[in-house]
Amino acid sequence: MQRVYFDNAATALDADVLPAMMPYFTTHYGNASSIHSFGRESKMAIEKSRKTVATLLNVKPGELFFTSCGSESSNTAIQCAVRDLGCTHIITSAIEHHATLHTVQFLASQQKCKVSYVKLTHNGFVDMVDFERILTSSSEKCLVTLMYANNEIGNLSDIEYIGALCKKYGALFHTDAVQTVGHFPIDLQKINAHFLSASAHKFHGPKGSGLLYINQEIGIKPLLMGGGQERNMRAGTENVANIVGFGVAFEYACTHMEEHRIYIQSLKTEMHKLLSEKIDGTAFHGDVSDNSLYTVLNASFPVNDKTEMLSINLDIAGICVSGGSACSSGVEGGSHVIKAVYPHESRVPIRFSFSKHNTFEEIELAVQKIATLL
Ligand SMILES: Cc1ncc(COP(=O)(O)O)c(C=O)c1O
Structure with a gap:
């Protein structure tokens, strides 16, 4: 059938992705943190991938961190904004992915923050009037976490406008762009986002390969503690093959x-x-x-x-x-x-x-x- x-x-997976990843399973298996030549090969592959992605998103390579998935990226952004940046009020919507919603709900249940859910229009867009009303009336430091596109109904948010409102009212802004990265051109210089989450398996890259953009003005501590990988932002021996796969798939998708x-x-x-x-x-x-x-x-x-x-x-x-x-x-x-x-x-x-x-x-x-x- x-x-x-x-x-x-x-x-x-795209045709070119697995062949690009394969050597990092077979011959180039060095730990990227090791200083010997095997390690340096792996490190170089990671940095090449980071540079490729950074160029395509119009950010500095130092603002990108490879993670295990989009969920980890969103968890890191939201939890660390509350823990390290003093955000006590999260503004989100009821139709976010569970990686966002459950994180926000957990933080609220621990009394770490209060949560406001923006009203939605009849067909599932953020009601911008209500969103601005919440921003205006909040006296606390806000984290806005609103997705770029909804994974179930497909609605695309006006992310530039949301970012502009966040800037106007001094709120931090995280966007879950898991469904748009690799499908729509994204120029992070045009979006006032402090954090952005992405995931390779949405654009013909490997599963278990995510990315978190953190604006260079933002200083958070790692969510995963341990070694100093990803410039002390995410502990754990890097999944070099998956990071290479992210870069190759993303470049192909953008081209x-x-x-x-x-x-x-x-x-x-x-x-x-x-x-x-x-x-x-x-x-x-x-x-x-x-x-x-x-x-x-x-x-x-x-x-x-x-x-x-x-x-x-x-x-x-x-x-x-x-x-x-x-x-x-x-x-x-x-x-x-x-x-x-x-x-x-x-x-x-x-x-x-x-x-x-x-x-x-x-x-x-x-x-x-x-x-x-x-
Ligand atoms: C909008 C959105 N956010 C987050 C995720 C989670 O990404 P990952 O599966 O890489 O953790 C998904 C997965 O489907 C998604 O569609």
């Missing part, structure tokens, strides 16, 4: 970004069109048009005995999608994003996420299978 992969919030964007957007547009035409009552979540990830389409379908288990039934039919967020699949209780934006939605949301490897034939096949199931 032909299998169709529409869960590209976890992507396949071919426009061509990939146009192709993947056309797949999403076709899926949207076919679902609307062929399946009566299909509803879409989030902003399906301009301010949206071209990689994500979130839909729900009229209820029958098949829709409750639709993602499982689709899997049996060979179509791999995510019900809500893949990062939280298996978690009871449905999507926190859909609940927050569409409190009256009783239907099961299905997230289709596309990559350059998908085809129009796959779109047609998936729509046909959904139509048959329904």
Whole structure:
């Protein structure tokens, strides 16, 4: 049976990535902290990768820290802003990834900070009036943590405007850019962000390879204590292969970004069109048009005995999608994003996420299978 992969919030490795990583598993296995030649080879590979990424994000290499994943990056930014920078008020939204939400909720439960959740518009954008109201009325040092793009419904935030408001009111700003890095051009000189989180497996790099940008004006202590790796910011022997993989995948993604964007957007547009035409009552979540990830389409379908288990039934039919967020699949209780934006939605949301490897034939096949199931 032909299998169709529409869960590209976890992507396949690009062709050049594994060959670039391989030597750091096999022949170049030195610990990057060692001063001998094996160690220096590894160190050089890490610094080359850092430089490549820094150039593409328009920051200094010294402002980038490789981590084990996007979740670690967000944990570090948020926890350290509270612990080391005196932030006692976190402003966030109810539709952040759990790496953000659970960190914020934990800190609040320990009475380390208070939390304000910005209002959301009817289709899941930050209500900027409410956001500015919270900033204006806070007398405490604020950390704003708002995602660049939502991984379930695809909405893209006006990150430059959010950054500008943070600057106006003296708040620190962390953005979870895990879904946008590698898919949209990012010039960190244009965004007033103090922290930014990224993750390689979203743009055809390896899993377990993250990045944290920390603006050079910001001085935090490490979250992971131990050795002095990553210029004393993150202890632990560096995963050289994964760091190399991050750099190679990111460079490739940035070089071919426009061509990939146009192709993947056309797949999403076709899926949207076919679902609307062929399946009566299909509803879409989030902003399906301009301010949206071209990689994500979130839909729900009229209820029958098949829709409750639709993602499982689709899997049996060979179509791999995510019900809500893949990062939280298996978690009871449905999507926190859909609940927050569409409190009256009783239907099961299905997230289709596309990559350059998908085809129009796959779109047609998936729509046909959904139509048959329904
Ligand atoms: C928006 C967003 N933030 C954070 C993460 C977590 O990244 P990682 O899986 O690298 O920890 C994900 C993962 O899917 C994500 O989509």
